[in-house]
Amino acid sequence: MRDVVVIGAGMTKFGELWDKSIKDIFVEAALRAIEDAGVKQIDSMYVGAMSSGLFVGQEHLGAVMADYLGVTPIPATHVESACASGGVSFRQAFLEVASGASDIVMAGGVEKMTDGADVTEALATAADQEYEVYQGVTFPGLYAMIAHAHMKEFGTTRKQLAAVAVKNHRNGSKNPNAQFRSEITIDQVLNATMVADPFGLLDCSPVSDGAAAVIVASMDVAKKLKKKPIKVLASAQASDTIALHSRPGITTLGSVVNAAKKAYKMAGLKPSDIDLCEVHDCFTIAEVVVSEDLGFFKKGEGGKAAEKGLTAIGGKIPINTSGGLKSKGHPVGATGIAQIIELYEQLNGKAGDRQVKGARIGMAQNMGGSGASCVIHILESGK
């Protein structure tokens, strides 16, 4: 496989973008990425989106976006893996460049969720329709079950979960593209309106609109453009049972463990080599479980680690320096690409007030559903 590098990135602000269509925001992010990369053309593009059919009545997003971006007749493909759609978009672009079929490929992601669709119902199509959703459970309930199991098994507390949200809002307050730039307190999280026991409103990522895009290219292209190469050291993906009840346990996410194992092997690295990590904190418990399953902390220690500040900027392993899904927002198809953008900015030393000093190796962990799919990428800053 050829070496693949990220040479440009662009995104919209995440939030309630009521004055813009799904096409407007995708094109906005894409044009920024192309301009940032300094390329005149792209050979191919991917659009990660979870359910534009249900959210805005438009499928065929690859062609739609190629058309509005003005890049026809290039190949344009829509990929989906629920909330990991952005991650698989990046992976497909990586594989296409690695194969030698193309030299410069755009990996984009987008979701427009606030235009009137029943969001919880649409998102629930990422769970098992027959055995989960028809019984009345949706994602807050599924992750709440994971939280209760984790609390029972390891003594994780609501206060530890709240520490995740507080830390992510603190990071997000320094991110100009974040949906919520307000800092919050532990008490605010603990006293927020209950959504699904043990989650209050501030344990949950928001409903968002947004788009993000990055340009990946062969090392040769990066050298010609005189870009500092942000190299993709690993791209790994894994699946798990779609329904939570089919798994041997629910306090470990098998797809995360499996994808991480492959990613570390491909990169020749171990957890302690990672300088910062963006993880999929759709609910506070997700960040806790994933921080364990990625090997940063022992199983059961993720909550305590968050409470002690080990995942804060300046801590042992800074997690979600962007603000994460919780504060930056979670337009599902765009999330996996926005994670890559945070790594790109950090590894280029351009993350402003939230910069991790000396960051050289970053990881992004994006997952779909209650972990039925997981995509992990490791990026390294070249010299």
Next chain:
Amino acid sequence: MRDVVVIGAGMTKFGELWDKSIKDIFVEAALRAIEDAGVKQIDSMYVGAMSSGLFVGQEHLGAVMADYLGVTPIPATHVESACASGGVSFRQAFLEVASGASDIVMAGGVEKMTDGADVTEALATAADQEYEVYQGVTFPGLYAMIAHAHMKEFGTTRKQLAAVAVKNHRNGSKNPNAQFRSEITIDQVLNATMVADPFGLLDCSPVSDGAAAVIVASMDVAKKLKKKPIKVLASAQASDTIALHSRPGITTLGSVVNAAKKAYKMAGLKPSDIDLCEVHDCFTIAEVVVSEDLGFFKKGEGGKAAEKGLTAIGGKIPINTSGGLKSKGHPVGATGIAQIIELYEQLNGKAGDRQVKGARIGMAQNMGGSGASCVIHILESGK
């Protein structure tokens, strides 16, 4: 890029499969493909489907199908390009093996359309929602406009269009997996219930359920398995404007012309080298236009060619020996893979009563919407 070959194929019968779920039919096709390939495991899989969210309320099809097939934790990704979803599924599997990231990959496709959703409305999400669908036009109307323009410009007749349907039903009558195995006459086509002038019911492909899967692998794997190598000579994809009204003309499909140009170049072949071709005959006019845009006939001559029998088995260029979308059925996500399966069977000399004698090189042309996306593959039978 590494050489990539097709080593196994399997599909369900296409039709109204009311006693089976979308998971049942995908798994049925996938198991047949795995058995046919004679492999013990697959490294990764793709699922092409257009809109399972709207048709059956289930997204996240990659993970869903990996789970029900019992192959977790392998990577499993859903790809979509409207009715070309199967074609892009095959292309992504091709790229993954070509890159060296995986050795054995399944490319599948599925759609369950007869379970109660408003099919015409769901399919219309492949057109431009803002500028086409909101004005009341759906796909029969869009292709009817193409037909009228072709009739006006080149004198194509309803009888010539009918000849396409009659030929495809004749071929499909010899295909055990076809939805309609009845032969029809020119008069029946001309006198069928009007759908959208100039199309009668028998000018239109049906609404179908079905699944199809193929196994692609590196040449090394094929040699170890002692398989006759059916090699992928070319994989090409192109996009075009999503709305018909944005194009310079509507009697030529730009995405088909562009993808064909790339495919012929990649394979080092010209139209006369192709022994048989599966084309995307969602409506009779589509086969006529595409047979011209692929270079088999001069622009405007496609209707006459069909009427003269040049596209029949035994003719100059046998088109849709499987029965095509018209007779075999059109479960949209499965169609592109079913086309590859027809080539696989023909190139292996196992197409029974519809065998093209001495077939060595086959082409599959799969498109989405009114041609906003097109994927073309060329396969060659090894010795």
